[in-house]
Amino acid sequence: MVGITGPGSGLDEAVERERERTDGAGALGEFLESLxxxxxxxxxxxLHRRVCRRSDEDVAGPALAALAGQELGWSTAESDVLFARLLGKDAEVAPHELRQSFRSLVPIALAAAEQSGEFDRPRVRSLRAAAESLRVHRSDEFAALRDRMDVLLRQAVRFRPGRLPRHVLDALDDYGPAMRAAHGALLTGAGVPEFLSHCGTLEQPRATRSWRKRSAELLATAANGAEVVRGLLGGIVAQPAHRVSEPNPWGADIPTLAASTNTSLVRGLLWAALDVDAEWVVPMAGAVALHAGTGLGGSGGMCRSQPLATAAVAVLGACEGARGEEAVQWLGRLPKKVRNRTVAKGIAKALETVAARSGVTPSMLRERGVATLGLDGRGVREARLGAFTAELSVREPGTALLSFRGPEGRLLRTAPKEVREAYAEELKEVRGAFKETQALLAAERARLEEQLAAGTTWPAEDWHRYYVDHPVTGAVARALLWEATADGGERWTAGLPERTGGGWALAGADGTACPVGPGARLRLWHPLRAGDEEVAEWRAAAPEGAERGPFKQVFREVYPLAPEEVAAGAHAHRFAGRVLRYGQARALMAERGWTGNHLGYFSDGWSAEMARELPVPGDVPVDEATCWRARLLVELVDEGASGDGVARLCSTGPVRFERRAGTAGARGAWSEAALSDVPALLVSEALRDVDLFVEVAAEGPDPR
Known part of the structure; x- marks a missing residue:
């Protein structure tokens, strides 16, 4: 920072005379010409500081414009002073004031940058984005400023040995300074600045072939390049959302993970990671997608960084071979956490892309890539910690247990003191594996419940390998009721999986066992498809607490359509007209995968249609499947809502269904469908969700 002493009291006098016009126009100009x-x-x-502080702009603005057109021999330090006043933690002008005084404050800063030779690229880049927005929405006068900034930004970057250029990991957010502090020497290694500078040029979610080729070349020559990529990506995963120092043209300073320049850098690092041969690559991309795509505060559709989440999802979709299988597992976990609709569409597209490369459906690819996490055929993983053995195991109906066995064979539920003190790092790794197992079991429970709703069928070979015999999925699958057919679906036999000497059989409610032959096909049993007598038989035979299995199955609520509902056409009205507590209902809808606009006292906030895409059978190719979605109308209720614009109560409308047929390489448009055309299983599952909303979030007693 340079000191500013000013040209003396003469400037103050000239400004005052110019304002009062006692000496006629041009007093300030004459004074400046005398210097x-x-x-x-x-x-x-x-003068620039005065405008920043919202004083004398009517006089100082024209004078600054005149000075901006002169060759004044600006230094880099002086140029930095001008830009630092406009953006950053020490800015002297608020973002909304910068937009108002843009044409007074920015030209002199650009002149200084042009004359100094070396300038603050991140701030120029940020101002350029603001100028483009103002040009579009206010006036074409900003086009010239934008074009000047483009010329500056096209100038070649100067790389000096042992120094990281200022535009790499800049200070317009918390992420850049944190990474400089954490990885100082690593970032200035040979070739690293050039590599990171290239990463910062990626302004789109996807990298082109030529960009990736150049990235691979630079990464190969960068000292400890893989370590740099891992460290910086790990930093963004740990970065809390915060307000960055950029002029938002829309006036909303929404917290995010990084400002635009560092967002481009991380986006480039994600794509560069694909050229690193290491096991951490896919988990790191998945972690970035999860952290960036999760809503602010852990929930909601406004995610921490949509650009980074979208790029991370695209990187997962670009994985091939063994990495593709691992990427599918991450893509399968994300929809339960990520509510942003744009990111969610990217997840679905990435899943389809990886599956198409593999020649199987997305569902099949997910089941083939479920990790075993080092568990053996018994579902157990052991780690020796001195005289003790840590034992991680999975048990039916899909729970993970961590215990410690002492030298005498005694089983402990917590780590003994000697293990905590002598094997802290190893214990940390064991506990991390335990958490990973819990998360995978939760994902598998959710996946199997989707397949129950979709009516997916599996050949016996896949059922053995990927379900009942799998160390992780098996703990969930073996606790569920299945049914098998050997005659193409004419007759189904239900039972619980039971291991036999020759393989597996389904044990019926009456104690009989039906072997699962090599030509059989299997599916999860659903009470809607069974007769009342069979349902009653299984419920009577179910052990105590069966409703608390992996998910509700035998005691699952079903919603068959009544004849009068079918005759009504396309709308189901059985849950219409209920008043719900909006916040609670909205949270339940998000948990069950229903998305839509928010309600509130603002434009278009009076009503919304919440939609959920219903599961597609996992054995049907994407291009051949008919997709279905349910839509529920909700409307704002005045009663019980305050004047702060937030909806407190809402009312429910009818439920309707839409379909979209798959076509080769494309998807058709959604069109409304009659209730009679919708698969009964999907109708039942959608209405089950709506009944949950009504039962839990109802305001007052149920009128039924």
Whole structure:
């Protein structure tokens, strides 16, 4: 930072005379002309500060414009002062004031940048985005400023040995300074600045082939390049959302993970990671997608960083071979956490892309890539910690247990003191594996419940390998009721999986066992497809607490359509007209995968249609499947809502269904469908969700 002494009291007098016009127009101009070059630079700095502080703009603005057109020999330090006043933690002008005084404050800063040779690229880049927005929405006068910034930004970057250029990991957010502090020497290694500078040029979610080729070349020559990529991506995963120092043209300073320049850098690092041969690559991309795509505060559709989440999802979709299988597992976990609709569409597209490369459906690819996490055929993983053995195991109906066995064979539920003290790092790894197992079991429970709703069928070979015999999925699958057919679906036999000497059989409610032959096909048993007598038989035979299995199955609520509902056409009205507590209902809808606009006292906030895409059978190719979605109308209720614009109560409308047929390489448009055309299983599952909303979030007693 340079000191600013000013050109003396003469400037104040000239400004005052100019304002009062007692001496006629031009008093300030005459004073500035009387100064030498250094004096005019000092005067420009003083005038610029006055405009930043919202004083004398009517006089100082034209004077600054005149000085901006002169060759004043600006230094890099002086150029930095001008830009630092506009953006950053020490800015002297608020973002909304910067937009108002853009044409007064920015030209002199650009002139200083052009004359100094080296300038603050991140701030120029940020101002350029603001200028483009103002040009579009206010006036074409900003086009010239935008074009000047483009010329500056096209200038070649100067790389000096042992130094990281300022535009790499800049200070317009918390992420850049944190990474510079954490990885100082690593970031200045040979070739690293050039590699990171290239990463920062990626302004789109996807990298082109030529961009990736150049990235691979630079990464190969960068000292400890893989370590740099891992460290910086790990930093963004740990970065809390915060307000960044950029002029938002829309006036909303929404917290995010990084400002635009560092967002581009991380986006480039994600794509560069694909050229690193290491096991951490896919989990790191998945972690970035999860952290960036999760809503602010852990929930909601406004995610921490949509650009980073979208790029991370695209990177997962670009994985091939063994990495593709691992990427599918991450893509399968994300929809339960990520509510942003744009990111969610990217997840679905990435899943389809990876599956198409593999020649199987997305569902099949997910089931083939479920990790075993080092568990053996018994579902157990052991780690020796001195005289003790840590034992991680999975048990039916899909729970993970961590215990410690002592030298005498005694089983402990917590780690003994000697293990905590002598094997802290190993214990940390064991506990991390335990958490990973819990998360995978939760994902598998959710996946199997989707397949129950979709009516997916599996050949016996896949059922054995990927379900009942799998160390993780098996703990969930073996606790569920299945049914098998050997005659193409003419007759189904239900039972619980039971291991036999020759393989597996389904044990019926009456104690009989039906072997699962090699030509059989299997599916999860659903009470809607069974007769009342069979349902009653299984419920009577179910052990105590069966409703608390992996998910509700035998005691699952079913919603068959009544004849009068079918005759009504396309709308189901059985849950219409209920008043719900909106916040609670909205949270339940998000948990069950229903998305839509928010309600509130604002434009278009009076009503919304919440929609959920219903599961597609996992054995049907994407291009051949008919997709279904349910839509529920909700409307704002005045009663019980305050004047702060937030909806407190809502009312429910009818439920309707839409379909979209798959076509080769494309999807058709959604169209409304009659209730009679919708698969009964999907109708039942959608209405089950709506009944949950009504039962839990109802305001007052149920009128039924």
């Amino acid at each position: 030498d070059t250094a004096g005019r630079r000092e005067a420009a700095l003083v």
